[in-house]
Amino acid sequence: MDLDPTLPGPSAAGPARGWLRAVVEEALLAQRGHLLPWAPVALGVGIGLYFALPVEPGTMAWTAVAALGVVALLLARRLSTGFAPLALGLALVAGGAGLAGWRTWDVAAPVLGFRYYGPIEGRIVEIDRSAKDAPRLTLDRVVLRDMAPERRPARVRVTLRGDQRWLVAEPGRVVMMTGHLLPPSGPAEPGDFDFRRMAWFEGLGAIGYTQSPVLTRAPPEGGLWMHRLRARLSLALRERIEGDAGGLAAAVSTGDRSGLSSAANQAMRDSGLYHLVSISGTHMGLLVGFVFLLVRTAIAVVPPLALRVNGKKVAALAALPAAALYLGLAGRDVATERAFVMVAVMLGAVLADRQAVTLRSVAIAALIVLVLRPESLVSPGFQMSFAAVTALSAAFGAGLRPRTRRWGWAGVVAVLVLASLVAGLATAPYAGAHFNRFTSYGLVANLVADPAMAFLVMPGAVLLAIGGVFGATQPALLMIELGCRWILLVADLVAQLEGAATGVVGPPGAVLPLLTLGGLVLILWQGRGRWAGLPLVATALALWMGAGRPDLLVAASGGTMAVLGPEGRDVARPRGDGFAVAAWLENDGDLLAQEAAAGRPGIEGEGKLFRARIGAEEVLLVRGEAALAALEGCGGATILVTDRREAGARPCLVLDAGALAGTGAVAGWREGEGLRLMTAADLAGSRPWTAGGP
Structure with a gap:
């Protein structure tokens, strides 16, 4: 029997969809047993989406988010084993957004609305x-x-x-x-x-x-008794250890960085050692590790005691309150809290007879930190510390440590080099994005300086706390001073090397999210699908490499401007609006000082009048009431910038102090012969922190 050609025949779409579903479900089923590390990722996506919003969600939007979370949870019970985690992940995304919104209004406090x-x-x-x-x-x-x-x-x-x-x-x-x-x-x-x-x-x-x-x-x-104790300990250390060494000792012991000079701070940054100044996972880990080793060794040398108690668990129980005391002493800032949570989770793993440093323990720590402080997701400290510890967990979880144990002391050195290399590579993109610099010799500096922190400074701090009870503090102070002076010496020598610090252009907003997601897929995904992370990383790097900078920048005060000239950014004035100008140059990847940048070609003028031409547009900066009053019209310019309010009606675009107070800083990109202008308010949106308070 012949078939009617007008009737629909068998379609391949149905079998194709079934095949695709089976392939996807098989890939998802392969993630079973490895899903916990994805929980903070999903929570972080929701938090990140909230902070990326241009306007604060209203009641209807929050109702929709809550409904999405509930529906996702209900779907998770009905979907197959493979697809159910996707619904749970969607619920966590909704929960992350809601958590960030609740935190925003929970901390709300008045903000001054005028000078x-x-x-x-x-x-x-x-x-x-x-x-x-x-x-x-x-x-x-x-x-x-x-x-x-x-x-x-x-x-x-x-x-x-x-x-x-x-x-x-x-x-x-x-x-x-x-x-x-x-x-x-x-x-x-x-x-x-x-x-x-x-x-x-x-x-x-x-x-x-x-x-x-x-x-x-x-x-x-x-x-504030803990604050006063911290201040007294910091002062005592600075009095007993002279100079920047005392300031560094106070910084790593109490979190008080006020004793370090600006020159020492800059040297630590340019050498890649600044992470040793701020109390973070490094310091908390070294302190906890030394206390753990001290207690475990003390139990091991007493055979009757070693036979009757579990030395590892007793050491973990002793190290936990030591970490809590360090947290209280260091001021409970975000970085220190994050470090405490991470070591607490790892000590808990020891008590539960689990491996201490794994992707699971990192995931639990990240979940706790994000629940307590959702805003930490967008901070450099959170991103860099979790990037480092995630990369290290993945590297050593791949069996690299056991392979080096048979090498003896060479294996110890290999582990240190590998750890510094992995952590440095993992944190480099975040350091470049947030601080606009790359430290060329950071690996070498850390390999030379980190042992002093590990074997002198942090053990000395513990011994100082113990010896202080008995009045025997001098040996510990000597250990701390020697370690701090060595670290500062290494920082100074490395920072003076040619090319020690290289400027990095600020990336577009999409770069870090894409880079992070690509890295997480490479590390967390089980199976060949992990290689899908490579195109994400490549796309992020391509966007970064192709990032363009504004041809015109105007400070929010109206007091200065800068243009992108043939030799780099030219700043109108060698002084004034220093914070804004420093940020402009850093975002250009330019390490030059403002005074030097003001000597480049691009802007003409001096005193009160400065003029620049960008394509067919001419921009005139006028400073002071008298100079503005004496100006006829716009002085031939198409854009007038001034630090005075109410410049009056003029035949050009006026960016005076009054207008800039509402718009914030202004950037302009050349398009053809004209300029496309964008204000800080355009991108900042209408959020509680931009609206002047509750």
């Missing part, structure tokens, strides 16, 4: 130093003139200028001064780091400075 000058009163809770090496005080219990309590910032940070030698700066002391305060600053250019978001989650509602004497209103009374 304030007048009396400032508050209690000192933190003491550090600014980028220009000036002392800074962070105050809570803030009192400002003629401002109701509900409008006052929860915390303010004040930089001290002038002679303040009579001030006894210590946590808990109530001080008063006359100073300037202003809201936390926005990005130096569109899409750049937004300090307002970080300040929001720290409860920091204003920053400023004072040039007047800071007076004591009341001495410390109760509370």
Whole structure:
């Protein structure tokens, strides 16, 4: 019988779909037993999506997110074993977004909405130093003139200028001064780091400075006892160990970095050793490891005791409170909390007779950190520390450590080299993206300096704590001083090498997410599908290599501008708006100072008037009231930039201080003969931290 050609015949679409479904399900089933590390990834995706939103979600949006999470959980019960984890992952994405939104409003506090000058009163809770090496005080219990309590910032940070030698700066002391305060600053250019978001989650509602004497209103009374203990220990270390070595010793022991000079900080950065300054997983791991080894060895040398107790578990139980004490002493900042969570999870694995350093333990630590502080996902510390420990867990989990054990001391050296190499490669993209520099000799510097931290500084700190009870501190202080001086010497020598630090162009926003996802697929996925991570990594690197920089940049103050000239970024003024200009040059991958960059070709003028031509557009910068008043029209320019408000009606685009206060910094890209302008407000969006507070 002939078939009617008009009737539909058998289709291959159905079998093809069934084949594809079977292949996908088989690949998903291969992940069974390896799904836990994907849980923080899914949670992090939700958190990242929340922070990437241009506007704060409303009630309807949050209802939809909650419904999505519930539906995903219900689907997980109905789907097959292979596909159910996908639904659970979707629920975690929704949960991550909701968690980040809840945290945002949980920490909400008033933000100063205007420039304030007048009396400032508050209690000192933190003491550090600014980028220009000036002392800074962070105050809570803030009192400002003629401002109701509900409008006052929860915390303010004040930089001290002038002679303040009579001030006894210590946590808990109530001080008063006359100073300037202003809201936390926005990005130096569109899409750049937004300090307002970080300040929001720290409860920091204003920053400023004072040039007047800071007076004591009341001495410390109760509370903040751990802060005062930290300050006293830090001062004691700096008094007994002179110079930057004492500052480094205080930094790694108490988290107080105010004793390190700006030159030492820069040398540590350029040599790739700055991670030794900030208390992180390295310090916490070394301290816990030394306490663990000390207790376990003490049990092992007493045979009757060693036969009756599990030395490993007793050592873990002893190391956990030591880590908690270090956490309290170091100030409980985000990096230290993250390090404590990671070592606590690893010590818990020892107590549970599990392997301490595995991708599972890293995943549990990441989940805890993200639940406690979802905002840490977008911080450099979180990204770099978890990139390093994930890469190290994957490398040593692949059986590299057992292969080197038979090599004796050569194996120990090989493990150290391998660990430094793996951690350096894993953190390099994040360091380049956030800090715009690549340290050429970081591996060598770490191989030479890290043993001093591992065998002198951190053991010395533990022995100092033990010896302090008996009044025998000198041997421990000598160990700490020798270790710190060696580290600083290595940093200084390496930083002086030609090409020690290389500038890196800031990447587009999509680069780090793509790079991270590609790396995670390569590490976490089981089977040949892991190689799908390579195109993601390649795409991210291609986007980074092709990143373009703005031809024009205008500071949010209207006080300066910069253009991309034939020899690099030319800055209108050698001084002024230093923070913004430094950020511009760093994002260009340019390590030149502002004064040197101001001498390049691109901008003409001096004093109060500066002029630049970009294609058919002419940009004129006018500084000061008198120069603006004397200007006829726009002075022949198509774009007028000024640090004065209300420039008036003029036959050009006016970017005055009033307009820039609303838009923030401005960037311009050349398109044909014209300029495409974008403001910081365009990319920052309307979020709680950009709206001036609750």
